[in-house]
Amino acid sequence: MATLTVPAHVPTPYEDAEQLKKAFDGWGTNEKLIISILAHRNAAQRKAIREVYTETYGEDLLKSLDKELTSDFESLLVLWTLDPAQRDATLANRATKKWTASNQVLLEIACTRSSHDLFLARQAYHCLYKKSIEEDVAHHITGDFGKLLVFLVASFRYEGPEVNTTLAKQEAKILRKHITDNACNHDEVLRIIATRSKTQLNATLNIYNNEFGNAINKDLKSDPKDEFLRALRSTIKCLTTPEKYFEKVLRLAINKTGTDEGALTRVVATRAEVDMKHIAGEYQRRSSIPLEKAIVNDTHGDYEDLLLALIGCENDA
Amino acid sequence: MATLTVPAHVPTPYEDAEQLKKAFDGWGTNEKLIISILAHRNAAQRKAIREVYTETYGEDLLKSLDKELTSDFESLLVLWTLDPAQRDATLANRATKKWTASNQVLLEIACTRSSHDLFLARQAYHCLYKKSIEEDVAHHITGDFGKLLVFLVASFRYEGPEVNTTLAKQEAKILRKHITDNACNHDEVLRIIATRSKTQLNATLNIYNNEFGNAINKDLKSDPKDEFLRALRSTIKCLTTPEKYFEKVLRLAINKTGTDEGALTRVVATRAEVDMKHIAGEYQRRSSIPLEKAIVNDTHGDYEDLLLALIGCENDA
Numbered sequence: 001m002a003t004l005t006v007p008a009h010v011p012t013p014y015e016d017a018e019q020l021k022k023a024f025d026g027w028g029t030n031e032k033l034i035i036s037i038l039a040h041r042n043a044a045q046r047k048a049i050r051e052v053y054t055e056t057y058g059e060d061l062l063k064s065l066d067k068e069l070t071s072d073f074e075s076l077l078v079l080w081t082l083d084p085a086q087r088d089a090t091l092a093n094r095a096t097k098k099w100t101a102s103n104q105v106l107l108e109i110a111c112t113r114s115s116h117d118l119f120l121a122r123q124a125y126h127c128l129y130k131k132s133i134e135e136d137v138a139h140h141i142t143g144d145f146g147k148l149l150v151f152l153v154a155s156f157r158y159e160g161p162e163v164n165t166t167l168a169k170q171e172a173k174i175l176r177k178h179i180t181d182n183a184c185n186h187d188e189v190l191r192i193i194a195t196r197s198k199t200q201l202n203a204t205l206n207i208y209n210n211e212f213g214n215a216i217n218k219d220l221k222s223d224p225k226d227e228f229l230r231a232l233r234s235t236i237k238c239l240t241t242p243e244k245y246f247e248k249v250l251r252l253a254i255n256k257t258g259t260d261e262g263a264l265t266r267v268v269a270t271r272a273e274v275d276m277k278h279i280a281g282e283y284q285r286r287s288s289i290p291l292e293k294a295i296v297n298d299t300h301g302d303y304e305d306l307l308l309a310l311i312g313c314e315n316d317a
Numbered sequence: 318m319a320t321l322t323v324p325a326h327v328p329t330p331y332e333d334a335e336q337l338k339k340a341f342d343g344w345g346t347n348e349k350l351i352i353s354i355l356a357h358r359n360a361a362q363r364k365a366i367r368e369v370y371t372e373t374y375g376e377d378l379l380k381s382l383d384k385e386l387t388s389d390f391e392s393l394l395v396l397w398t399l400d401p402a403q404r405d406a407t408l409a410n411r412a413t414k415k416w417t418a419s420n421q422v423l424l425e426i427a428c429t430r431s432s433h434d435l436f437l438a439r440q441a442y443h444c445l446y447k448k449s450i451e452e453d454v455a456h457h458i459t460g461d462f463g464k465l466l467v468f469l470v471a472s473f474r475y476e477g478p479e480v481n482t483t484l485a486k487q488e489a490k491i492l493r494k495h496i497t498d499n500a501c502n503h504d505e506v507l508r509i510i511a512t513r514s515k516t517q518l519n520a521t522l523n524i525y526n527n528e529f530g531n532a533i534n535k536d537l538k539s540d541p542k543d544e545f546l547r548a549l550r551s552t553i554k555c556l557t558t559p560e561k562y563f564e565k566v567l568r569l570a571i572n573k574t575g576t577d578e579g580a581l582t583r584v585v586a587t588r589a590e591v592d593m594k595h596i597a598g599e600y601q602r603r604s605s606i607p608l609e610k611a612i613v614n615d616t617h618g619d620y621e622d623l624l625l626a627l628i629g630c631e632n633d634a
Contacts, residue, residue, distance in 0.1 A: 119473075123473075126473075126475050130477050130479050132475045132514070135512040135513060135514075139512075142504075147504075150508075151467075155451065157452075158447060158452065160443075160447050162447050187459075187464075195449060195456075
């Protein structure tokens with residue numbers, strides 16, 4: 001499901017660190033060399049390279065990247081090189097700082113990561129910011145949105161396969177009742193969405209669909225401009241069909257006049273090692289154009305090369 | 318700070334398991350032998366004994382204890398023998414099942430454990446009950462109380478020494494405002510209490526005390542019968558002076574006509590390895606009688622012997 005490709009024979013972290021140093025030091029930076037290394041190492045390998053690099057050259061690799069590279073290429077490479085938990089903590093922290101209702105990064109992190117990975121991100125947040133993530137979310141984001149988010153970022157969902165069908169039926173009815181009453185911000189709605197295991201929630205939403213004739217996200221579109229309803233729909237999409245959620249983020253980012261590089265960068269950096277193949281498949285199905293082609297049309301230079309490398313479609317020409 | 322005493326030379330888990338088996342098998346159970354072993358082993362040692370016991374005799378040690386022992390002695394020994402995270406998960410689960418407003422076990426677990434230990438309890442809850450703790454709390458406990466509790470059990474507080482004094486001043490004012498307005502269930506009050514690090518909260522409450530002339534818990538007593546205010550006071554006590562909180566639980570348990578063995582058992586089993594010395598000191602200061610004397614006056618038999626062993630005051634007579 002990942003698109004990351006790692007060569008059969010991987011150099012040692014010492015060799016990789018040395019090559020990276022060379023790429024920075026020459027006459028002009030050698031971006032191709034940097035991509036050929038970092039875009040083809042998994043999280044554990046990148047971590048080892050970063051450690052060896054600091055040890056050997058007395059400078060954090062991320063700092064060297066920051067000094068040598070610029071703009072979107074740099075942002076993507078730094079985000080990609082980061083340890084996944086630190087990356088999530090960094091993205092979450094940025095999101096709490098400049099919150100707009102349409103910024104869904106926090107939802108995305110809370111709902112598409114495994115329970116354990118979300119916990120690792122919370123631990124990394126402690127280390128990086130000397131605070132807890134829920135502390136910042138609760139402090140900076142208010143209203144129903146904030147309530148939902150605090151719930152979501154603090155959750156530690158059960159991940160087993162068990163489904164309680166009686167409960168699913170009850171809770172499908174509860175959801176239906178509050179949606180019909182136009183009370184989608186009801187505590188019970190938030191509780192069910194924010195605490196049930198993804199498997200249990202999926203069962204509940206299937207029953208909802210069967211019993212009441214519509215997928216819940218259709219019923220949550222009564223007012224397409226309502227920001228809270230939009231957040232609820234995203235939450236449900238992230239929890240039940242993350243590949244569709246990410247496909248849409250990519251589609252909107254690419255179709256936007258001028259491209260939303262922030263979103264494109266974030267999705268590729270966070271999903272290349274997880275489920276990017278699935279997302280790219282979904283993209284082609286929905287947009288009738290392969291993701292790599294859309295990226296080639298919309299981006300250029302080293303940024304384009306790195307994106308293609310990470311989605312497993314390196315341009316060898 | 319712990320009262321648990323472990324001998325200088327500890328037998329191997331194999332030897333301990335064998336002795337326990339002997340204690341169960343003889344003509345009548347040998348309770349003294351059981352106490353002499355289990356009451357003097359730390360969590361890691363008890364875990365090793367339990368593993369070896371299952372391996373060797375094909376039965377969980379806890380099951381053997383359950384078959385051989387009875388009543389309060391059994392309850393205390395089983396609770397004590399459990400791994401701390403499993404113990405917390407077990408106590409929490411019982412509390413979600415029969416909830417009464419005065420049942421403060423969930424608050425206690427959420428607020429007196431370290432962030433990491435609370436997380437371990439959440440993990441153990443997954444394993445034991447195939448659900449998350451916040452899922453059960455949110456499902457079974459409603460109202461302001463439930464809201465507070467979900468917040469608390471899901472928290473992962475930062476534990477560093479940093480204090481932001483500006484923030485502490487702001488939040489002391491926010492707390493004061495809502496308390497004065499009789500709106501102690503305000504989201505902002507819950508947010509501050511449930512998400513700030515214990516060190517930060519302590520600074521805020523010190524400023525509150527200095528600026529407004531009363532300790533916050535005094536101001537939260539406007540209606541002594543209000544259950545939610547009572548829960549808030551307990552929460553604050555658990556977060557800032559856990560030894561005083563536990564001292565009071567012990568005092569009420571012992572002073573009650575008939576003794577509240579459940580509470581006595583819980584506090585001794587959960588604190589003997591943590592801060593029982595501190596709690597016992599507080600008890601003597603507050604009740605003018607040493608805790609061991611109060612226990613001798615109020616309990617008897619093997620239960621008494623085990624309690625005394627765990628609080629480090631074995632009766633050698």
